[in-house]
Amino acid sequence: MEKLDILSQFKETAGKTIKCRAAVAWEPKKPLDVCEIEVQPPKKGEVRVKIFANALCHTDIYTLDGHDPEGLFPCILGHEATGIVESIGEGVTSVQPGDIVIPCYTPECREHDCVFCQSPDTNLCPKIRAFQGKGVMPDGTSRFSKDGKTIFHFMGCSSFSEYTVVAEISCAKINPAADVYQMCLLGCGISTGWGAVFNNCRVRTNSTFLVFGLGAVGLAVIQAAKESGAKLIIGIDINSSKFDLAKKMGANECVNPTQIGDKSIKDYLLGIEKWGYDYTFDCTGNTKVMRDALELAHRGFGESCIIGVAAAGHEIATRPFQLVTGRIWKGTAFGGWKSRTEVPQLVTKVMRGETTLAPFITHTIKGLERVNESIDALHSGDCIRAVVHISERETVHPLSITTVQSSRCFNGYVKRMKHFSKVCNSEMSFSIYLPDLKGRTDRLPPVLYYLSGLTCTDENALVKSGYASFASKYGLAVVFPDTSPRNTGIEGETDTWTFGAGAGWYVDATADKWKKHYNMYTYINEELPQLINSIFPVDGSRVSIMGHSMGGHGALISYLRNPGKYKSVSALAPVCNPTESDWGQQAFKGYLGTVEAGKQYDAVELLKTYEGPKLPILVDQGTADKSLNDLKPQALDEVCAKVNHPLKLRYQSNYDHSYYFVSTFMGDHIEHHAKALGL
Numbered sequence: 040m041e042k043l044d045i046l047s048q049f050k051e052t053a054g055k056t057i058k059c060r061a062a063v064a065w066e067p068k069k070p071l072d073v074c075e076i077e078v079q080p081p082k083k084g085e086v087r088v089k090i091f092a093n094a095l096c097h098t099d100i101y102t103l104d105g106h107d108p109e110g111l112f113p114c115i116l117g118h119e120a121t122g123i124v125e126s127i128g129e130g131v132t133s134v135q136p137g138d139i140v141i142p143c144y145t146p147e148c149r150e151h152d153c154v155f156c157q158s159p160d161t162n163l164c165p166k167i168r169a170f171q172g173k174g175v176m177p178d179g180t181s182r183f184s185k186d187g188k189t190i191f192h193f194m195g196c197s198s199f200s201e202y203t204v205v206a207e208i209s210c211a212k213i214n215p216a217a218d219v220y221q222m223c224l225l226g227c228g229i230s231t232g233w234g235a236v237f238n239n240c241r242v243r244t245n246s247t248f249l250v251f252g253l254g255a256v257g258l259a260v261i262q263a264a265k266e267s268g269a270k271l272i273i274g275i276d277i278n279s280s281k282f283d284l285a286k287k288m289g290a291n292e293c294v295n296p297t298q299i300g301d302k303s304i305k306d307y308l309l310g311i312e313k314w315g316y317d318y319t320f321d322c323t324g325n326t327k328v329m330r331d332a333l334e335l336a337h338r339g340f341g342e343s344c345i346i347g348v349a350a351a352g353h354e355i356a357t358r359p360f361q362l363v364t365g366r367i368w369k370g371t372a373f374g375g376w377k378s379r380t381e382v383p384q385l386v387t388k389v390m391r392g393e394t395t396l397a398p399f400i401t402h403t404i405k406g407l408e409r410v411n412e413s414i415d416a417l418h419s420g421d422c423i424r425a426v427v428h429i430s431e432r433e434t435v436h437p438l439s440i441t442t443v444q445s446s447r448c449f450n451g452y453v454k455r456m457k458h459f460s461k462v463c464n465s466e467m468s469f470s471i472y473l474p475d476l477k478g479r480t481d482r483l484p485p486v487l488y489y490l491s492g493l494t495c496t497d498e499n500a501l502v503k504s505g506y507a508s509f510a511s512k513y514g515l516a517v518v519f520p521d522t523s524p525r526n527t528g529i530e531g532e533t534d535t536w537t538f539g540a541g542a543g544w545y546v547d548a549t550a551d552k553w554k555k556h557y558n559m560y561t562y563i564n565e566e567l568p569q570l571i572n573s574i575f576p577v578d579g580s581r582v583s584i585m586g587h588s589m590g591g592h593g594a595l596i597s598y599l600r601n602p603g604k605y606k607s608v609s610a611l612a613p614v615c616n617p618t619e620s621d622w623g624q625q626a627f628k629g630y631l632g633t634v635e636a637g638k639q640y641d642a643v644e645l646l647k648t649y650e651g652p653k654l655p656i657l658v659d660q661g662t663a664d665k666s667l668n669d670l671k672p673q674a675l676d677e678v679c680a681k682v683n684h685p686l687k688l689r690y691q692s693n694y695d696h697s698y699y700f701v702s703t704f705m706g707d708h709i710e711h712h713a714k715a716l717g718l
Contacts, residue, residue: 045123045433049136053126054080057087061183061200062410063190065113067105070411071199076115076190078202079182081128086210087182088122088140091219093198094400094426095119095413096227097254097324101348102193103414108351111174114191115183118144119226119424120198121219123432124210131207133379139215141226141386143378144171144194146208159479162238162377167206171195177206196226199410201429211382214390214573216438220403221396224255224424225385227373229399232259232322233385234374235344236267240318244268247312250290251332252322253281255399255423256346258288260320262394265289273311275304278420284398308335315366319343326353333357339365346371377479387574391456392442399424440574443468449511450475453501462558462566465524469567470497471575472510472517484516485581485606485716486571487709490563490597492588493622494541497521500587505702506709513713516577520567522589527556537622538629544617545593546640548630557630560640564597564604583607583712587701588666589614589622595642595656595675602651607715609657609708611701612664615675616643622669643671646678655685657711659704661694 057078062071081087096119102110124138134140148166149156155164170177174191182204183190183197197203213222224230232255236242248264250257253276264272265288274285274293282293296304309315315337321329324347333343334357343366345355362368376382389396402416402425413425440458451474460467474484487510491500497519500506510517523543529552532539543559572579584605586594591613598608617623618634618641627637638644656679660672672688679686694700 046137049125053136056080057202059201060407061115062117062407063113063185064103064116067103067110067112071103071116071414073408073410074185076183076185076200078200078204081126081131081182081204082176082178083129084131084207085128085176085204086131086134086140086207087125087127087202087204088142088210089125089202090120090122090198090200090429091432092223092426092428093117093120094223094226094228094424095417097417098194098227098348100414100417106350109172111191113188114174114193115197115200115203116193117199118142118194118196119223119228120196121213121217121223121226122198122203125202127207133207134210134212138212139217139219141211141213141222141382142196142198142203142205143209143211143226143373143382144196145373145376145378146195146206147377147379148208149379156377157480162375163372164208166208167195176204199407199427201407209378211379213383213386214438216435216573217386217390218437219432220426220428221400222386222389223426224396224399225382225389228255228424229259229396230376230382230385231346231371231374232256233263234376235320235346235371236260236263236318238375239369239371240342240344242267242269242318245270246317247271247337249273249275249308249316249319249332249335250322251275251320251328252347253278253285253293254322257320257322258285258399258423260322260346261285261288261290264318266394271312273308273316280421284423287398305331305335314338315341317341321345321347323347324349326355329355330357333366333368334361336366341365342367342369344369344371381479384576387576390438391440391454391574393445400426402426404428438570438574440570448472449507451507451511453507455497458570460524460562460566462562463524463556465527465556467524467562468497468521470501470519471571472501472507473575473577474511474514474516477514483576483578484514485583485718486516486518486568486577486579487712488518488520488563488568488582488584488594490520490545490584490586490590490593491522492586492590493522494536495522495590496541499698500701503698503702505705509706509709513709513718515709515713515716515718516575518567518571520563523559524556529553529556538626542589542626544589544623544626544630544640545596546626546630546637549636550630550632553630559593560597563593564601581606581716583716585609585611585708585712586613587611588670588696591658592617592623592642596640596645598654599642599645599649599651602649605654607712608654609711611659611704611708612661612666612670612696613642613658613672613675614670616671617641618644619671619674620669643674643678646682646684649682649684653684654715655687657708658686658688659691659707660688661691661696661700663693664696664700666696
């Protein structure tokens with residue numbers, strides 16, 4: 040089923056009550072009843088969602104077994120889900136029909152006067168919390184019923200239903216190419232484990248960890264601890280069958296408290312680390328274990344985080360001396376993630392291949408009618424997560440993207456990526472520098488595209504240009520595309536350094552031999568930015584472009600052919616007038632058939648008729664550059680003067696064409712772009 044077809048269906052049901060199947064919990068300790076219910080249309084500030092998949096969480100069972108003091112019956116359980124927006128209520132603006140979403144039990148209202156949403160230290164937005172606890176929507180009523188009998192909502196999600204209604208502020212809009220049958224796990228447990236490590240404890244590298252309880256949440260803690268650079272991770276569980284997976288996730292050792300002889304678990308673990316562990320996590324919900332976890336935290340500075348949900352009425356206890364001697368006791372709700380802002384970022388992190396969800400899914404159950412099998416699986420002891428496929432999604436072509444390398448660099452990360460380009464019909468490479476955000480509520484960084492010159496890959500400027508300290512200073516993301524497709528099998532592709540591989544010239548080829556793959560203009564100005572904006576935490580509305588040599592040519596023509604797209608433009612030793620240079624003439628004849636056809640990709644020619652916003656162009660050119668006859672900066676200077684286009688052309692004495700030249704003036708160029716981008 041194509042997206043247009045499903046949107047047409049949604050238009051038919053919008054504003055009407057829908058009859059659909061749901062798994063209703065009529066009373067505690069009884070199997071879920073899959074039956075037909077009625078789901079009313081969304082009211083003001085609400086969204087109706089068609090559910091694709093739901094993963095069963097222990098919290099669902101906790102409520103079904105009658106342990107939840109807020110548990111209300113009858114209700115529809117489920118809160119780890121993915122779905123597609125079917126219709127929206129009055130005033131909803133952040134999602135629209137057809138958007139893929141994860142309903143989140145922790146909302147994010149983002150209102151200016153919400154101290155919780157505005158704080159970088161918490162995610163506990165209270166906007167609709169009181170209504171969630173009463174099993175109703177924010178107007179105090181339910182959207183579910185059967186034969187006139189009201190059915191309560193659960194955790195603001197109720198995703199064990201073919202359709203549900205949730206608050207807009209609980210809808211995290213995610214990348215539409217995401218695997219909805221995996222990403223549902225990010226609605227609760229896995230996100231909670233990751234966030235306990237990264238957000239609530241903000242762990243230090245080279246630390247020691249204890250993780251009590253090796254279910255989905257505990258394994259997620261181990262996974263995050265490993266990613267954080269842990270020195271030692273020990274997992275503890277009374278079910279030894281979980282140890283193999285825990286070790287695959289990153290645990291160095293696993294301990295079964297029932298198999299250590301006469302020693303208590305505390306004595307056993309203190310025998311390994313005399314003064315305790317830097318970070319300990321309870322993922323069991325057992326208050327005795329919570330106490331052990333605290334008292335095993337390192338004397339003086341250890342932190343213990345409670346993640347597991349205890350049964351109603353249970354209280355935690357310890358001697359005050361444990362806290363007096365420096366231990367910190369804390370907890371987490373949904374891992375501290377701000378749901379609408381940060382869950383989409385977790386999704387794209389998985390999509391980039393930087394972490395994985397697949398090992399958590401031990402049981403896949405097709406069809407809502409088999410939902411009770413997921414409960415049996417969770418009780419069996421060999422289930423981490425059982426995912427119930429509730430409805431089928433239309434065919435989606437997943438993004439083919441891989442993180443090749445991720446390296447810390449100047450208070451940020453450099454990521455080298457590979458992906459399949461539809462435009463170039465081949466695998467392409469690019470690199471991106473992402474600066475750290477100074478605060479979780481800060482605006483996402485704008486993007487500078489750096490286009491490289493002849494023979495370069497995405498790595499040359501990344502390593503040699505000296506950009507990183509300046510990009511870090513201003514908080515600027517920088518993208519380094521490759522200069523052409525590679526290994527396409529075209530005859531003669533690697534015969535010369537000025538044409539073919541490493542020399543795409545940022546044009547869309549029209550010659551039969553090259554047009555299937557060599558479409559770098561559209562790749563740079565359309566496909567790659569769309570990918571960057573969808574898969575990385577950047578502000579795609581604030582974009583600038585620069586380049587060196589052939590890449591300087593690419594930057595200039597991209598600016599001139601796309602009025603208003605870029606906030607600023609600059610170039611280092613650009614090929615300014617390629618239709619008049621030997622390099623450019625060879626390229627245009629090969630890719631386009633004639634030099635005349637190349638005028639549409641020639642900055643000097645484009646300036647003659649340009650009618651868009653006249654941004655100041657910054658160009659640096661070395662006087663010792665042996666390629667001046669092909670670069671022709673004087674032609675750019677002349678045409679800008681003639682058409683009154685602002686140009687700052689700086690001739691730099693005795694500098695050549697190399698990266699020594701580029702790195703010398705890179706700081707000036709990044710400052711030029713940073714100012715234009717409001718940094």
